[in-house]
Amino acid sequence: MGRCCGGKNAGKPISLPRYLAGLGVFCTYHTAIHAVLKVASVPRPDLEKVRDFHGRLFKDELKEILAREDINLPSRLLRKEEEFCPIDEGVWPEDWDDLPPAGTEAA
Amino acid sequence: MLILEGNGGACVRLPILTEPFRKLEPIEDGSDVFERRGPAPPTLAPGEYPKVKSNEIALMFSGGVDSTATAVMLAEHYDRIHLVTYRNGYGHYYHHRTAERVDELNRRLGNKFVYSAITIKDYFDEILVNSVIKDYKEYRSGFIWFMGCKMSMHMRSAIYCLEHGLPRMTDGSNSDTDEMVEQALLSLSLIQFFYEDHTVDFGTPVYEVRRDESRQVIKDLGLKMGVQVMDRHLCIQPTCLAGELYYMPYLFFNKRMKHDEPVVGKFIKEKTEICHRVMSEYFASKGVDLDGLLADRREQLAKNQEASA
Numbered sequence: 001m002g003r004c005c006g007g008k009n010a011g012k013p014i015s016l017p018r019y020l021a022g023l024g025v026f027c028t029y030h031t032a033i034h035a036v037l038k039v040a041s042v043p044r045p046d047l048e049k050v051r052d053f054h055g056r057l058f059k060d061e062l063k064e065i066l067a068r069e070d071i072n073l074p075s076r077l078l079r080k081e082e083e084f085c086p087i088d089e090g091v092w093p094e095d096w097d098d099l100p101p102a103g104t105e106a107a
Numbered sequence: 108m109l110i111l112e113g114n115g116g117a118c119v120r121l122p123i124l125t126e127p128f129r130k131l132e133p134i135e136d137g138s139d140v141f142e143r144r145g146p147a148p149p150t151l152a153p154g155e156y157p158k159v160k161s162n163e164i165a166l167m168f169s170g171g172v173d174s175t176a177t178a179v180m181l182a183e184h185y186d187r188i189h190l191v192t193y194r195n196g197y198g199h200y201y202h203h204r205t206a207e208r209v210d211e212l213n214r215r216l217g218n219k220f221v222y223s224a225i226t227i228k229d230y231f232d233e234i235l236v237n238s239v240i241k242d243y244k245e246y247r248s249g250f251i252w253f254m255g256c257k258m259s260m261h262m263r264s265a266i267y268c269l270e271h272g273l274p275r276m277t278d279g280s281n282s283d284t285d286e287m288v289e290q291a292l293l294s295l296s297l298i299q300f301f302y303e304d305h306t307v308d309f310g311t312p313v314y315e316v317r318r319d320e321s322r323q324v325i326k327d328l329g330l331k332m333g334v335q336v337m338d339r340h341l342c343i344q345p346t347c348l349a350g351e352l353y354y355m356p357y358l359f360f361n362k363r364m365k366h367d368e369p370v371v372g373k374f375i376k377e378k379t380e381i382c383h384r385v386m387s388e389y390f391a392s393k394g395v396d397l398d399g400l401l402a403d404r405r406e407q408l409a410k411n412q413e414a415s416a
Contacts, residue, residue, distance in 0.1 A: 008286065009286075009357070009361045010286070010362065012361045013361075014359075014360055019360060026355055026359065033348070049237070050236065057243070057249045064362075065356060065360065070363040
């Protein structure tokens with residue numbers, strides 16, 4: 001109740017085996033359905049729209065899953081590289097209370 | 108895929124290969140109803156509108172945990188409950204399970220339930236499928252399929268209420284499953300406005316009821332519980348292939364569903380206009396003016412309210 005955006009389990013961590021098993025089922029199920037739609041749309045051209053819609057949705061979702069977008073996978077094996085913070089150390093002094101030299105701008 | 112039920116019967120029998128080829132015959136020529144247990148609606152004629160019956164109510168019913176708990180709850184307060192179930196024509200199978208649940212309820216609760224199974228394929232085509240590629244480009248999420256399907260069901264439910272003279276419509280939406288776009292609070296609120304515009308009072312009686320309580324109600328009555336997998340009960344309601352595919356990333360990966368409220372709201376508003384047009388055409392095909400029917404209902408409802416005050 002009163003939850004927002006994307007479901008009560010959204011963002012909860014999952015394990016690497018679960019991710020890999022899920023990926024396998026996801027790809028197999030979608031591929032099978034797409035094959036059925038492709039065959040079925042030959043005698044029934046009205047299914048072409050559904051087939052194309054399914055193809056686009058599958059492609060977009062697969063891209064997101066492979067990029068682990070909105071997926072909390074705290075595995076050491078798949079941890080992304082530490083984010084590089086592009087701050088020009090020459091512009092900002094080590095002591096953050098000091099203001100940067102007048103007339104200097106970050107690149 | 109084959110899953111065995113407690114009684115040894117198979118509850119999943121290769122739906123992909125068999126069900127799409129099962130032709131559903133309408134019970135009457137020109138009708139979209141393919142199964143009915145109970146009286147047919149009165150024949151509509153210009154100027155002759157059905158009388159509003161305040162002791163009857165309609166429920167969008169699948170036979171699952173939430174809608175069954177709703178049905179049991181409604182049976183305590185109403186003389187007759189109209190259970191309506193829909194088939195969208197695109198990977199939506201096993202409607203016999205719903206019919207079996209209706210029989211169970213009638214046996215346990217004294218024949219209070221009438222049942223209609225209706226195909227909404229033509230409405231769904233008009234509301235979503237014919238423009239699905241364009242809509243996907245605009246809304247960039249698969250929710251359009253489910254919201255479009257549910258709006259087709261709600262639109263047909265509004266028609267059902269008008270035809271049968273029912274003042275109220277309900278469904279088994281629950282906050283425990285609000286990851287489903289059609290059960291999100293915003294969607295339900297906008298759907299409620301749609302019904303209100305068509306003189307039907309829409310409610311979700313079990314929205315705040317915990318699913319464990321609903322399960323207990325069903326167990327206490329001795330109704331079938333199906334096969335429980337995590338929080339879900341298989342084999343007691345129809346299967347939606349598209350739903351299984353779409354919610355898979357959420358179930359497997361806990362991936363956030365892309366149901367952003369402004370986008371969903373825009374979609375519902377856009378489709379509401381189409382729903383109203385389809386309803387007008389439905390009644391026009393029966394020689395009835397929708398505006399006249401709505402005006403008559405408003406008058407009847409006002410009179411009923413005065414009488415009960």
